[in-house]
Structure formats: C-alpha cells, structure tokens
Amino acid sequence: MGTERVGPRSGPSPRLAVVGAGPAGLAAALAAAGRGVHVTVIDSAEAPGGQFYRQPAAALGARRPQALHHQWRTWQRLRDGLERHLAAGNITHLPEHHVWCVERRPGAPQGQRPSGTPGGFTVHALLGPGQEEPVEVRADAVVLATGGYEKVLPFPGWTLPGVVTAGGAQAMLKGGLVVSGRTAVVAGTGPLLLPVATGLAAAGVRVAALVESADPKALARRVGTLAGRADKLAEGAGYAVELLRHRVRTLVRHTVVEAHGTDRLEAVTVAALDAEGRVRPGSERRVPCDTLAVGHGMVPHTDLAESLGCRIDADGMSVAVDDEQRTDVPGVWAAGETTGIGGAALSLAEGHVAGRSAAARLRGREPDPREWAAAATSRTRLREFFAALDTVYVPSAHWTEQVTDDTVVCRCEEVTAGAVREAVGELGAGDVRTVKLLTRAGMGWCQGRMCGPAVAGLAGCAETVARRPFARPVPLGVLARAGETGERGRAPVESEEPGEQPMEAGDPGGLPVEAEGRGGPPVE
Amino acid sequence: MNPLELADAEPGPAFGVTLDGRELEALPGQTVAAVLWTAGVTSWRTTRGEGRPRGVFCGIGVCFDCLMTVNDRPNQRACLVPVRPGDVIRTQEGTGHGH
Helix, strand or coil, X not given: CCCCECCCCCCCCCEEEEEXXXXXXXXXXXXXXXXXXXXXXXXXXXXXXXXXXXXXXXXXXXXXXXXXXXXXXXXXXXXXXXXXXXXXXXXXXXXXXXXXXXXXXXXXXXXXXXXXXXXXXXXXXXXXXXXXXXXXXXXXXXXECCCEEECCCCCCCCCCCCEEEHHHHHHHHHHHCCCCCCEEEEEECCCCHHHHHHXXXXXXXXXXXXXXXXXXXXXXXHHCCCCCCHHHHHHHHHHHHHHHHCCCCEEECEEEXXXXXXXXXXXXXXXXXXXXXXXCCXXXXXXXXXXXXXXXXEEECCHHHHHHCCCEECXXXXXXXXXXXXXXXXXXXXXXXXXXXXXXXXXXXXXXXXXXXXXXHHCCCCCCHHHHHHHHHHHHHHHHHHHHHHHHCCCCCCHHHHCCCCCEEEXXXXXXXXXXXXXXXXXXXXXXXXXXXXXXXXXXXXXXXXXXXXXXXXXXXXXXXXXXXXXXXXXXXXHHHCCCCCCCCECCCCCCCCCCCCCCCCCCCCCCCCHHHCCCCCCC | CCHHHHCCECCCCCEEEEECCEEEEECCCCEHHXXXXXCCCCCCEECCCCCCXXXXXXXXXXXXXXXXXXXXXXXXXXXXXXXCCCCEEECEECCCCCC
C-alpha cells in the first residue's frame, strides 16, 4: 500500500481537491499549490503518474523505469515538483483512494463566501485494493482529472484468455513488469497501438504484426495543414524507427477478424480492408500468437462530472469546459482526457490552466488568461491535432459485419451479438437503454464500460452517456454510513468479512454493489 | 530480454504463494495477475453462464474479467490485488460462492 503523505497545514488556505494523479491532475496540482492553495491529490493508484506515467511498483526495484516510457523528462519535472510541494506542505497526496462520488455540500460556492464557511465539496473514496473502507475529503473546489479508458470492439474469439486490451498490456508491462506470452499481435486502431507494440517488443516479446485498420497516410496529409505539429510527426516517426528496429511488420488497412483457440489464444486471422472498410474476400491469413493486444481508441471517464451535474458534451461524451477549464458547475474544473481524448501533452496544458484558474478564483481573484498564454496556445494546437487524428483513427466502417451472432458482446453477462440484434430487429428496441433492459447487456460488473460502444454499434443507435450514479462499486454498508464520517475520517469498520457484504437479491457475485447494481472503474 | 531486465529491476527476495495448491514464486510489488502471468497462467476463472475461461482483459480494474479467490475472498480483481507471502490463490468457477 502506498504511503499517505500529509504536509503541515499553515493557516486557513483554500482547499482544492484534485481527482486523478495523471498528467492533468499533477499539472493542476502543481499550478495551484504554488499559488497559496492547499491541494489534496486523490488517486486510485499506489503511486502518481496515471496511466501514461504508470510506474513499476516500488518493491520491484526498477532502476531504469524510463526504458518503458516516452517523455521521461516531463515526468521527472512533474515528479520533482510534486516532491517539493509535498515537502513544503502545499500538497497532500492520497494514493489508493478510489473516488466513487463527489458531493456538492449545501452553501455558497467558494469565492462567494469567506474561506472556511460551510459549502464546498465532499469527495467520497474507498481505500486500498479491497475498496471497502470509506474516506471523505472536503474541499472548497474540485479539479476532475479522471482521464479516459479504452474502447474495444468485439470480434469472434475476443473473450479468449490471451486477448487483452492494448492499454491493459501496457499497464501490466509498465506497472508489473510482466507480459502475457512470447508472441503478440497488436491490433485495432489509434495512436496507442504504436507505444504498445514497441513496448512489448523492447520487453522481449516477438510482435508478429501491428494491425491498424486506419490508414495513417491520411493523417500525414491532414496534419501537414496544421501549424506547429512537427513534434507530433517526429514522435510518430520515432515509433516507426523503433518498429523497424524490432522488425515489427505493420499492416495498415487491415483488421483482426477472429481470434482462435479453445482455452486460450493460439492464433488470429488477419484480413485486408477495402476502401469502404469491408474485409477483402480471400485476403485472410492466420497468424500464430499467444497474445493479442487490441484497442479501438479511448473514451473519457465522465462519471464524477455527471453525478455532480456538469454538462456533458453529447457528441464527444466528454465533460464540457470553458477556456479556464471550468465546468458549468461552480467550483468544479475538469482537465485532461475527461474533457476529450488528446494525450498527455494536452492533459498537461489543460491541467496547468485549470490549476491556475482555480487558485486565482479560490483566492477571490479574477484570473488573467495572459498568465497561462503558453499553455493555452499549446492546448489549441493539440486539440486541432487530435481532432485531425480522430477523423483518421476510426474503427472500420463495417466492423459489425465481422461480429457473428454467437459472439459474446457483453463480457460480464455473456450476452451475444445475436441477442442484441434480436432485441432491435424483433423486439423493437430503439436505444441502448432498451437493449440493455431486454438483454442485460451492460448490466454486469463493468456496467457497460466494456460493451457500451459495441452494443450501440450493433444496435445501430447512438451511444449515450451512461448516467451511472457512482463511479465505482460501493459496498452497501458504506452507502448507509455516508455522511456520518468526518473529514478524512473513517467509518467504523464492521466485523463482517469484506466480500461478504449484504448483497442485493440476484447479484451475481460477492462484489460490493451499488444501488441499482451499478458499478464502475478506477479513476485515473 | 524480459521486462524486469528492460527496467533493470532488482526486486526484493522472492516468496511463495499457492495457486490451487501448487507452489508459485512471487516477487514483492507484483499483483496476483502479474504472478500468474509470470508462471505462464493466463486464465483463472470460468464464467457464470457458459463456463468459459477468462483472465486479464483490461489490466486496470475496469472490466472485472480477472476475478479470482484470494485467501478465501472470492471475486478479487487479480490485476489490482498485490500479492503477499503465503497467499492462497484459487481459480474461481462462476460466482465464486460454490453454487
């Protein structure tokens, strides 16, 4: 378990809670902490860094963690800045705190009242890997830097052991220094596939192929029109060199149509795509492998913002923010991939702006945007770049044609594509919610985070914001006691065994459940 | 090259855990999933409906595919739970509650 570090508090500084210790959260924390605000960084991981800068567990004694990373110097700056502020008592870091809800307390928001009076926010978290012990953190304002998670579309065989998400393969490598096999195929679409393929190859895995359904040449054409993105193209070129060095064969406009095996992955079938995104008949070939790392892009984590009532951008399924990274809820800022997928550099810029704006406003001052002009310029350019990226790295238009009726779509509830199609075609479901109620797709442990985009695609309906009341599964006992605990206080722990909490009738397992059986992922 | 060599890792002394009674070697700092991957094990749960094998999928605690029983507590996410000396790890069938 990570060590909680609390610096000495001096005076009644306004308190800012930052949820997430990835690039956006850390940039926000550093920007605010240097400006007379006490910052509490609340994060689910054992150590700061988020997904992008996920570090090997300390006990593994990695002396060269940078071998697993890109942009290491940026990380060093963030890490050193955090250390300085922790030592100075400007920042408190709460690792292994899994936030499930941010609650707005009654009273006027900070800025419209003297510091220390009622109002503000309570951040509710569950402690440690068991995620059963509740903790509350109070703050005058909140920065949501909860990042994003990976989208994976189904195909026959995708539930076989050995098939992992691209981000999952990377997380296990960066955090645990492990790989799941000897020969891997990396497939899907999006810029994440490049570091995953090169990372696995550097770690000694034979990467038999990198299979990208999009055509990155289109990106080069588009980005050529964007000013100041030479560094991004250089980054891409860097990966190309690494792929060559490790002799990784890259197949663009190709897709994995099926994963083969009985009890674990043995091979995949790869096929070429035509200009419309349909599989070219006769182009299929079998590639033996024991690992398939697959991903189709990223999705913003918006649960905490949704439960706070922040406006969600319906198109992007992301938290809507203004130029200061403020949401439309007073006292709530958002930065990084929760506001739209755009990578670590954009997250840093947004986090910096959010931290500067929050610090100024918490101290009753109207911020001057000229203070963060450089970050704002960088933000504009990176958003343009990622908008271009989004138009190129899209799943092939006809991916659903490869999904056979017997393919499991909802991994938790084992709902097949055939059942989803039946709900739409024969039972008349016209939206994702009705499909869910008819089939149970999305009602399981992961609460539709894995199958949401797939169900929407198969049903031919728009993907909608999920409206999960809590961002992760919460034991009923914790819910019953919520509000009884003091600041950073802990509710009395009952003698019942964790994992044996009272369950809702019909709940599938021994997991803590939320009201209405809803659950959620870690916040990072 | 392996990942430990790549990161020039010098972990503390290895210790023992069991998977369904079988002795496995674990390193301090590893999650249960990392221990199993190192031992070449990639599936450790069967699903409630079809009894199909599952292991790590998302690797970050979102998908709940990697559930297993650790020290008699069922439905633990192997990708999140840190391993401790002497852990009794068991593969899990269905709900993990023996019915």
